[in-house]
Amino acid sequence: MVTLAIALVLIFILMRLAPGDPLARLSEDRPLTPAQVVALRARFGLDRPVGAQFVSFVGALAHGDLGTSIQYGRPVIALVSERIPATLLLGGTVLLLNFTVGVWLGVRQASRRGGAEDTALTLLSLSAYATPSFWLGLVLAWLVGVKWHLLPAAGMEDPLLDPAAGWLAHAADVGRHLVLPALTLSIVSIAGTMRYQRSAMLEVLRLPYMVTASAKGLPERAVIWRHAWRNAFFPVLTLFGLWLPILVTGSVFVESVFAWPGLGSLAVGAVGYRDYPLLMGSSLLVAAVVVTASLVSDLAYAFLDPRVRLS
Amino acid sequence: MTVLLEPLRLAWRTPRGRAGALVLLAIAAVVIFAPPFLPDPLAQPDPIGGASLAPSVTHPFGTDLYSRDVLSRVALGGRISLVVAVIAVGLSITLGALVGLVAGYFGGVVDAVLMRVVDAALAIPRLFLLLLVLAVSERVPVWALVLLIGATGWFGTSRIVRAEVLRLREESYVRASEALGASRRRVILRHLLPNTLGPLLVAATLGVGDVILLEAGLSFLGLGIQPPAPSWGGMILEAREVLVTAPWAGLFPGLAIVLTVLSVNLVGDAVRDAVDPRGA
Numbered sequence: 186m187v188t189l190a191i192a193l194v195l196i197f198i199l200m201r202l203a204p205g206d207p208l209a210r211l212s213e214d215r216p217l218t219p220a221q222v223v224a225l226r227a228r229f230g231l232d233r234p235v236g237a238q239f240v241s242f243v244g245a246l247a248h249g250d251l252g253t254s255i256q257y258g259r260p261v262i263a264l265v266s267e268r269i270p271a272t273l274l275l276g277g278t279v280l281l282l283n284f285t286v287g288v289w290l291g292v293r294q295a296s297r298r299g300g301a302e303d304t305a306l307t308l309l310s311l312s313a314y315a316t317p318s319f320w321l322g323l324v325l326a327w328l329v330g331v332k333w334h335l336l337p338a339a340g341m342e343d344p345l346l347d348p349a350a351g352w353l354a355h356a357a358d359v360g361r362h363l364v365l366p367a368l369t370l371s372i373v374s375i376a377g378t379m380r381y382q383r384s385a386m387l388e389v390l391r392l393p394y395m396v397t398a399s400a401k402g403l404p405e406r407a408v409i410w411r412h413a414w415r416n417a418f419f420p421v422l423t424l425f426g427l428w429l430p431i432l433v434t435g436s437v438f439v440e441s442v443f444a445w446p447g448l449g450s451l452a453v454g455a456v457g458y459r460d461y462p463l464l465m466g467s468s469l470l471v472a473a474v475v476v477t478a479s480l481v482s483d484l485a486y487a488f489l490d491p492r493v494r495l496s
Numbered sequence: 497m498t499v500l501l502e503p504l505r506l507a508w509r510t511p512r513g514r515a516g517a518l519v520l521l522a523i524a525a526v527v528i529f530a531p532p533f534l535p536d537p538l539a540q541p542d543p544i545g546g547a548s549l550a551p552s553v554t555h556p557f558g559t560d561l562y563s564r565d566v567l568s569r570v571a572l573g574g575r576i577s578l579v580v581a582v583i584a585v586g587l588s589i590t591l592g593a594l595v596g597l598v599a600g601y602f603g604g605v606v607d608a609v610l611m612r613v614v615d616a617a618l619a620i621p622r623l624f625l626l627l628l629v630l631a632v633s634e635r636v637p638v639w640a641l642v643l644l645i646g647a648t649g650w651f652g653t654s655r656i657v658r659a660e661v662l663r664l665r666e667e668s669y670v671r672a673s674e675a676l677g678a679s680r681r682r683v684i685l686r687h688l689l690p691n692t693l694g695p696l697l698v699a700a701t702l703g704v705g706d707v708i709l710l711e712a713g714l715s716f717l718g719l720g721i722q723p724p725a726p727s728w729g730g731m732i733l734e735a736r737e738v739l740v741t742a743p744w745a746g747l748f749p750g751l752a753i754v755l756t757v758l759s760v761n762l763v764g765d766a767v768r769d770a771v772d773p774r775g776a
Contacts (some may be wrong), residue, residue: 191616199628311765315757317709319716320732320750327739430621437623438713452624453717456631464631472619479619 192472196465197239251469252462256455261466264451271341272447274359275366275440276432282371283378283428288421290375291382295390295417296409310376318435322369322442329365337362339444366443370435377428378421385420389413419489425482433471500693506770513766519759523752527574534568538724551744558744560734566745570752573726578756580642580721581707587646589653589700593692596657597684601665611658614651622648622710630719641720645707653699660692694771701764705757712753728753 251261290310294303330338337343341362342355389395390413398408433449440449448467455463507513531537535555540562551558557566599610617625625648630636636644664670670687678686708728714720715729723730728749735746 187612188615188619191612192619195613195616195625196620196628199625311761312754312758315705315709315754315761317712317716317729317732317750317753319713319729320746320753323732323736323739323746324750327743331740434621434623434713438716441717452627456627456717456719459631461628461632464628468620468624468628471621471624472616475619475621 188476189473192476193243193469194239196468196472251466254455254460254463256458256460256463261462264463265448265466265470268446268448268451271445272436272440272449274363275370275436275445275447278363278367279370279374279432282367283375284421286371287375287378288382288418291379291421292386292409292414292417294379294383295386296405298387298390306379310379313372314376316373317438318369318373319438319442321372322366322439325365325369326442336364338365341446362443362445366439366445369442370432370439373435374428374431377424377431381424382417382421385417386413388420389417419486422489423482423486425478429475429478433475500697503694503697503767503770507763507766510766510769512762513770516759516762516766519755520763523574523756523759524578527571527578530571531568531575534571535565537564537568537572537726540564550742557748558742560731560745561738561742566731566748569726569731570728570748573721573728573731573749574752574756576638576721576725577708577711577728580638580645580711581704584642584645584649584707584711585700585703587643588649588703589696590650591647592650592653592699593657593689593696595650595654596692597661597688599654600658600661601680601684601688607658610654614654617648617651623713626710626714627717627719630714635722636719638721638725641711641714645710649703649707653696653703656695656699657692660695661688664688664691698764698768698771701760701767705760705764708753708757708760 251265253259254261254264257264290306294306297303326338329335341359343358343362395408395413398412399405403412436447437449437452439445440447441453444450448470452464452467454460455467508517535541543563549555549559549563555565555567557570560566560569595610595614599607626644629644633640664687670683673683673687711720711727712729712732715727716733718730718733721727721730723734731749732746735742735749738745
């Protein structure tokens with residue numbers, strides 16, 4: 186909570202430190218009379234001292250009010266909640282891929298340490314880590330979406346699909362739209378999971394009980410998965426808190442490249458419009474999610490690993 | 497200086513460290529020396545007939561939608577990206593070391609306050625911190641961009657340095673030095689700082705890769721390096737409009753990012769293993 190409160194103050198200070206008037210962008214397209222500017226400033230509370238602005242911002246926040254978006258003229262909280270399901274769907278899919286494929290690859294690497302496969306996978310994951318998500322997204326959209334016409338390269342639903350087509354058809358449609366953004370985001374983020382899983386496995390594999398397990402004549406599969414991995418998965422869980430900011434950052438780019446209607450593309454739109462209540466609202470939400478996630482992963486670690494106890 | 501040179505020497509001995517360093521040197525050589533021999537990256541020689549030309553002998557990477565040479569823009573863009581990254585990382589490493597040393601050495605309230613702020617700052621992804629500032633600012637000059645990127649990158653470093661200082665403070669030679677009446681300044685500069693240089697070197701190398709990606713991302717959103725100055729992210733943004741007709745305009749800057757960040761991280765990895773052999 187303290188962390189979040191300080192984060193809130195930081196966000197507020199940052200917005201106020203930045204030079205430039207949030208209303209300047211609004212008046213770019215249509216000239217505003219000085220009277221209109223005064224009225225607008227009063228409406229968004231910009232004419233009051235910074236301290237008073239902060240107090241009323243926090244007061245409203247306590248009532249679940251994040252202010253009104255300049256761009257849409259609607260409450261920020263409503264805009265943000267509309268976008269949450271799409272982001273959760275994308276993020277959840279990526280998370281699932283990371284914790285299945287990424288974990289599996291990391292374990293494979295560790296059990297074949299130093300071999301050709303380990304080296305090749307390390308190089309591949311390092312390259313993926315070095316790839317900007319927006320560029321990979323554009324390349325995939327160009328190849329798979331435009332050149333080969335295999336999958337849709339933008340949006341979340343086909344606007345031509347009959348609305349009465351039944352939920353299965355709709356789910357399949359969303360699924361087809363999900364493939365490219367989820368793949369892009371998974372590729373750039375999976376390297377972290379693989380590396381952590383690999384080094385956590387290596388830590389366990391050098392312990393004496395591994396030799397015992399092998400000496401008992403257990404099949405390699407059982408040694409690796411039942412004996413070693415069980416103890417090597419917990420460290421990867423704590424990664425969750427660390428890893429979420431990467432996912433959030435990546436989704437900003439991936440969502441905007443694929444026009445995925447989630448929080449990331451909302452934030453990018455807010456930047457273009459200097460819509461600072463919206464940007465503040467989404468940043469605050471992100472901070473809240475990151476803090477909660479790291480708390481949950483710490484608690485999960487303490488719960489799962491008896492050696493770690495909360496003091 | 498040995499504290500810094502020894503890890504670098506060890507890193508050079510590993511295959512990946514050497515491969516990364518060699519590629520990085522090659523990239524540095526191209527971005528430093530090539531631009532004078534390449535066409536003007538800002539000139540638009542023939543906006544109608546020469547736009548979006550496919551790669552050829554005269555234009556090895558093709559031309560973009562304004563008929564500018566993509567190769568020379570990649571080279572000059574790389575120069576800008578690398579300079580921005582190196583200076584920004586220098587700044588955040590210095591800030592991180594300073595805060596970490598102060599928090600770790602003085603402890604108490606100073607430490608508590610500083611670390612709470614760091615916790616909070618770490619909760620907001622760096623991109624969002626920068627979006628918040630950049631979104632309300634008018635066109636940001638390059639030096640301000642460097643300052644902002646540097647100022648948002650020291651939180652993690654300060655934690656590493658603080659942890660290191662907390663450990664070192666209990667070492668007998670530090671206590672002995674304090675008992676002999678050495679000033680705080682002397683203890684910090686002579687005993688604590690040199691021992692944190694290794695972790696700092698690791699943070700700096702890996703930080704450069706992160707900042708290159710970050711700056712490319714900001715430029716892709718139109719918030720980083722401002723056109724017509726070339727930057728890798730900005731070039732990909734412009735190429736987005738001609739994705740189908742002239743894919744090379746975006747393909748090559750992207751490959752340049754991947755290659756550069758990959759080689760920086762290979763070096764960083766090798767240096768980390770040299771500094772802290774446990775993780776290898």
